[in-house]
Amino acid sequence: MEARLAASEEVNQQNAAKRTAMEARLAASEKVNRQNAANLAQLSSVEMRLNLSESRVEQLADKNEAQLSGVEMRANLSESRLEQLAKKNEARLAASEEVNRQNAARLAASEEVNRQNAANLAQLSSVEMRLNLSESRVEQLADKNEAKLAQLSSVEMRLNQSVSRVxxxxxxxxxxxxxxxxxxxxxxxxxxxxxSLTTLVYQRVFSNIGNAYNQSTGFFHAASRGVYFFTFTAATYGSPQSMNIYMYKNNQQLIRNYGQNNHGGFEYMSNAVVVELELGDTVDLRLQGHSSYRLYDSSHNHNTFSGFLLYPL
Structure with a gap:
């Protein structure tokens, strides 16, 4: 009995477990059914909205066709109206051209009369103008002779003044x-x-008015107190070559110029000064003493030294 009772309890437990499982499956099935119902409701809403959209599209299409038909009708009416206006304008233009031809004929006749009158008036005016010109010319010649006499007197006076000034x-x-x-x-x-620093001696001269430049020493000697202008041009040839030129007044440096030749051809430099000198002051050019400082000259006279008196003081 105890064995059968134990077996019966085990069966009851199994049935209870099965019942619990069935209930769980039933709950899951009900949950799925609820989700399906929600999905069906949502799908029904989407279908309803789609049907409304399709109905709206059909209404808009019908409306657009009606509007397009109205526009085409208005366009046809406008074209017909334009054709009528064009015909009317052509008729008016033809009438206007006829009036213009008639006016042109009248204008031509009027112009012919005006030309004849103008010719007569021009001939009369020409005679009067020639008479007036003749009278005016006589008066002008008389005035001109008087003016020329006065001008001649003025020229003689100015000539005498110019001769005196010269x-x-x-x-x-x-x-x-x-x-x-x-x-x-x-x-x-x-x-x-x-x-060492050495005075450059330019042995030949293009000009030496007043003999103030000494060709033997290279010095310029001021013959009078005044303002003088001096300039020079220096050249060297070949690479590397350099120039370092000074201009001195007495033993006072006025300017210094440095040039370097790195390209191998001729290299030039020049400068100028305006300086006040006293009687006996000297001006000369000097080349700095150094193994790399030298000038180059040829028969083309690349190196020159010039000066002149601007005005005495």
Whole structure:
């Protein structure tokens, strides 16, 4: 009995477990059914909205066709109206052209009469103008003769004044010193280098008015107190070559110029000064003493030294 009772309890337990499992499956099935019902409701809503959209599209299509038909009808009416206006304008244009031809004929006749009148008036005006010109010409010639006499008197006076001024300037210029020179080197080849600062001697001159430049020493000597202008051009040739030129007033340095030749051809430099000199002051050019400083000259006279008196003081 106890064994059968134990077996019966085990069966009851198994049935209870099965019942619990069945209940769980039933709950899951009900949950699935609820989700399906929600999905069906959502699908039904989407179908309803789709049907409404399709109905709206059909209504808009019908409306667009109606509007398009109305536009086409209005366009046809406009074209018909334009054709009517074009025909009416052509008729008016033809009538206007006829009126213009008639007016042109009348205008041509009027112009012919005007030309004849103008010719008669021009002939009369020409006679009157020639008479007036003749009278005016006589008066002008009389006035012109009087003006020429007055002008001639004025010219004679100005001529006398100019002659007097020229004579005065000639006397003043004759009393003023005249100084100007332009010198260049003699021969060809390199000039330098020197071991110390050395005066450059330009042995030949293009001009030496007043003999203020000394071709033997290279010095310019001021013959009078005044303002002077001096300029020079220096050249070297070949690479590497350098130039270092000074201009001195007495023993006072005025300017210094440095140039370097790195390209192998001719290299030039120049400068100028305006300086006040006293009687006996000297001006000369000097080349710095150094093994790399030298000039180059040829028969083309690349190196020059020039100066002149601007005005005395």
């Amino acid at each position: 004579e005065q300037l000639a006397r003043e210029n004759a009393d003023q010193p005249k100084v100007a020179f332009s010198a260049y080197h003699l021969g060809a080849g390199y000039i330098g280098p020197y071991s």
